[in-house]
Structure formats: C-alpha cells, structure tokens
Amino acid sequence: MHEVSIIQSMLDIAFNQAESQGANQIHQLNLRVGAISGVVPEALQFAFDSCTEGTIASEAKLEIEWVKAICYCPQCHAEFTPHDWVYVCPRCERLTHEIRQGRELQLVSLEVS
Ligand SMILES: [Zn+2]
Numbered sequence: 001m002h003e004v005s006i007i008q009s010m011l012d013i014a015f016n017q018a019e020s021q022g023a024n025q026i027h028q029l030n031l032r033v034g035a036i037s038g039v040v041p042e043a044l045q046f047a048f049d050s051c052t053e054g055t056i057a058s059e060a061k062l063e064i065e066w067v068k069a070i071c072y073c074p075q076c077h078a079e080f081t082p083h084d085w086v087y088v089c090p091r092c093e094r095l096t097h098e099i100r101q102g103r104e105l106q107l108v109s110l111e112v113s
Contacts, residue, residue, distance in 0.1 A: 002039070003040065003044045003046070004047045007047040007051045011055070015056070018110070024113075025056050025057075025112065025113055027059070028060055028110060028111040029057070029062055029063065030065070030110065031064045031065065032065045032067060032104045032106050034067045034069065034102040034104040034105065035069045036069045036085075036102040037102070037105045039105065041064065044064070045062060048062045069099065069102025070099070070101045070102060071087045071099055072099075073094060074096065076091045076092050082102075
C-alpha cells in the first residue's frame with residue numbers, strides 16, 4: 001500500500017528528530033496533504049496506526065491539513081479548482097498541466113517530549 005511507505009518515511013524522520021532532541025515520546029505529527037496528492041485519508045490514518053504500534057509514537061495524533069487543488073490556465077491566466085483528475089480550464093476549456101497547489105505531501109512539524 002502506497003500510504004504505508006509514505007507514513008514509514010515520515011516516521012523515520014520523526015524518530016530521528018525526536019532522538020536528536022532527546023525526546024522519548026512523540027505526541028503529534030502535523031502533515032500537509034494536497035487534495036490531488038493521491039493519498040487516501042483513511043488509508044493514511046490506518047497506516048499511521050499500524051506503523052506506530054509499539055514505538056515512541058504509539059500515542060501520537062496524526063493531524064492533517066488538507067490543501068485544495070489549484071490549477072492555472074496559461075491561455076487565459078485563470079486559476080481554478082479542478083474536478084476529479086481532469087484539469088480543464090472552466091473558461092476556455094483547454095487542458096492544463098500547470099498545478100499551482102494540491103500535490104503537497106509533507107511532514108510540517110511534530111510535537112515531542
Ligand atoms: Zn483557460
């Protein structure tokens with residue numbers, strides 16, 4: 001599952017950070033996830049729960065900030081929110097490849113002690 005490897009790599013970073021700060025518990029992980037990052041929220045939470053079991057993050061909360069998708073049409077300089085997976089400009093109906101935001105998938109911060 002895609003989400004497991006994402007969580008695994010984020011936890012690797014989190015464990016390293018906690019260790020370098022001399023912390024022995026992770027309380028919260030703050031993630032920023034784009035609407036078109038291809039990640040399923042439930043799967044992300046499920047992966048998080050199973051990957052943190054028996055670790056210093058077993059009690060940690062997964063906080064996700066969702067970023068909505070925004071595309072840009074170079075033809076008429078319009079920014080718009082795409083629907084589904086088709087990025088068609090609502091004004092000129094051209095397809096665009098320019099995505100301004102919505103693909104984020106990052107660990108923003110974490111709370112440890
Ligand atoms: Zn357009």
